[in-house]
Amino acid sequence: MDKNKIIIFDTTLRDGEQSPGASMNTAEKLQIALQLERLGVDVMEAGFAAASPGDFDAVNQIAKQASNITVCSLARAVERDIKAAGEALAPAKNKRIHTFIATSPIHMEYKLKMSPDEVIKRAVESIKYAKTFCDDVEFSCEDACRSEMSFLKEICDAAINAGAKTLNIPDTVGYLYPEEITARISEIVKFVGDRAIISVHNHNDLGMATANSLAAIKAGARQVEGTINGIGERAGNAALEEIVMAIKTRQDVFAPLYTDIISKEIYPTSRLIASIIGIEPQPNKAIVGKNAFAHESGIHQDGVLKHKETYEIISAESIGLEKNSLVLGKHSGRHAFKDKLASLGFDLDSDALNKAFEKFKELADKKKEIFDDDIRALVAEEITKIPQAYEITALLQSSGGSLASASISIKHNDEIISDSALGNGTADAIFKVVDRISGISGTLKDYKVASVSQGKDALAKVDVKVEFEGKTAVIGHGLDIDTMMASAKAYVGALNSYLRIHKN
Ligand code: KIV
Numbered sequence: 001m002d003k004n005k006i007i008i009f010d011t012t013l014r015d016g017e018q019s020p021g022a023s024m025n026t027a028e029k030l031q032i033a034l035q036l037e038r039l040g041v042d043v044m045e046a047g048f049a050a051a052s053p054g055d056f057d058a059v060n061q062i063a064k065q066a067s068n069i070t071v072c073s074l075a076r077a078v079e080r081d082i083k084a085a086g087e088a089l090a091p092a093k094n095k096r097i098h099t100f101i102a103t104s105p106i107h108m109e110y111k112l113k114m115s116p117d118e119v120i121k122r123a124v125e126s127i128k129y130a131k132t133f134c135d136d137v138e139f140s141c142e143d144a145c146r147s148e149m150s151f152l153k154e155i156c157d158a159a160i161n162a163g164a165k166t167l168n169i170p171d172t173v174g175y176l177y178p179e180e181i182t183a184r185i186s187e188i189v190k191f192v193g194d195r196a197i198i199s200v201h202n203h204n205d206l207g208m209a210t211a212n213s214l215a216a217i218k219a220g221a222r223q224v225e226g227t228i229n230g231i232g233e234r235a236g237n238a239a240l241e242e243i244v245m246a247i248k249t250r251q252d253v254f255a256p257l258y259t260d261i262i263s264k265e266i267y268p269t270s271r272l273i274a275s276i277i278g279i280e281p282q283p284n285k286a287i288v289g290k291n292a293f294a295h296e297s298g299i300h301q302d303g304v305l306k307h308k309e310t311y312e313i314i315s316a317e318s319i320g321l322e323k324n325s326l327v328l329g330k331h332s333g334r335h336a337f338k339d340k341l342a343s344l345g346f347d348l349d350s351d352a353l354n355k356a357f358e359k360f361k362e363l364a365d366k367k368k369e370i371f372d373d374d375i376r377a378l379v380a381e382e383i384t385k386i387p388q389a390y391e392i393t394a395l396l397q398s399s400g401g402s403l404a405s406a407s408i409s410i411k412h413n414d415e416i417i418s419d420s421a422l423g424n425g426t427a428d429a430i431f432k433v434v435d436r437i438s439g440i441s442g443t444l445k446d447y448k449v450a451s452v453s454q455g456k457d458a459l460a461k462v463d464v465k466v467e468f469e470g471k472t473a474v475i476g477h478g479l480d481i482d483t484m485m486a487s488a489k490a491y492v493g494a495l496n497s498y499l500r501i502h503k504n
């Protein structure tokens with residue numbers, strides 16, 4: 001084991017998926033998993049196998065297709081979870097079970113209702129059981145950063161003796177600041193010595209996840225957990241791209257520490273994830289935000305033109321950001337399209353490739369210039385597709401003043417149903433027709449429109465959040481050159497998700 005290497009543990013597909021609205025299906029997770037391999041992460045937490053049959057399937061498919069990367073599944077410290085993780089991971093060449101139990105007084109008393117001794121006993125039993133499935137077992141002390149140090153040491157000791165190779169000290173609620181993490185991790189590293197690798201997993205509730213992760217690395221942690229774009233539970237996880245680029249850019253501080261991340265794959269990975277889950281990083285987000293390399297003020301622009309490094313500490317090229325290049329057009333053939341998809345990180349089977357190519361040709365008929373982001377959005381939409389209960393086949397709309405009308409045809413159970421309605425604005429009319437056709441009434445909770453790339457003929461991407469029949473709101477995404485058609489697709493997409501979740 002190289003003591004200077006920082007192991008990058010990606011949990012985009014597990015903790016990242018816990019971001020509201022970020023759930024992914026197996027096909028989407030597979031695409032992301034393959035890109036994470038290209039990015040060079042060392043361990044990929046592919047999911048929480050026991051959570052649902054869909055989660056089990058995703059972990060299992062990733063385990064089958066991953067090559068050298070370590071594929072990991074999360075499991076609570078209960079037999080059922082560990083068994084599901086072990087079985088889902090069985091086909092992986094390199095596998096890890098990540099089991100956890102809470103160790104803070106507040107979690108043990110109120111959530112687990114277990115005494116500290118019972119928690120240690122459960123942790124030990126779970127690690128031993130996990131070891132019957134694979135040798136590589138990680139143990140996490142959930143809410144470690146609000147746990148008592150003496151108890152942390154006791155449980156870490158027991159975990160090592162039971163066979164855990166990595167001990168994770170998560171800041172589950174994003175509470176600590178860097179000096180506190182430094183003190184905590186230094187003490188644990190000193191206590192554990194060479195007996196296990198110390199890992200950190202920082203949440204971003206106070207905006208300190210990256211700083212805390214870097215402080216922990218300096219204090220001796222040799223594994224860092226996080227997600228791409230910083231997605232995750234609540235305010236998210238530490239953004240891996242920030243940690244990796246900080247280590248690379250500030251070698252004056254971090255050398256000889258290094259990661260094996262291929263930095264040129266950072267931007268393609270970030271774009272792939274954003275287009276699949278429909279959540280864009282904030283524009284000023286470090287490293288991958290739209291403005292991260294944009295110089296707005298005259299003074300800055302002048303400086304950068306004279307000498308780039310006046311205002312740029314990292315280059316756009318180093319993270320694989322090429323200007324939104326004009327790529328394909330109406331006359332581009334299947335071969336060029338396939339090459340482009342590969343360069344954007346997509347790996348489609350021939351059926352999906354044919355469908356994506358058809359979509360591309362349809363778009364090329366309507367839109368003169370097709371950019372990388374258009375292709376990403378289009379393909380992400382295609383791979384998201386699973387059999388849908390309702391599908392829009394036609395939309396006619398007209399409006400005058402605030403009154404608008406919409407006529408829609410929808411395919412349902414191999415039958416085309418058409419109807420129309422009036423509304424206060426076109427979107428309102430569209431949503432009313434969909435409600436009428438499905439017989440399920442929805443309340444719009446959120447509605448966002450964005451253009452995928454540039455130009456007056458840019459593709460519109462609409463994201464909606466809809467509450468159907470008073471149940472928890474679901475998310476829908478729609479993509480079309482026509483904003484109203486994109487809105488209709490998004491609303492119908494939300495309806496289909498609702499039916500999948502609540503009526504199956
Ligand atoms: O935040 C957390 O504590 C977690 C654990 C399951 C590692 O996600």
Ligand code: ZN
Nearest residue numbers: 015172201233
């Ligand atoms: Zn977490």
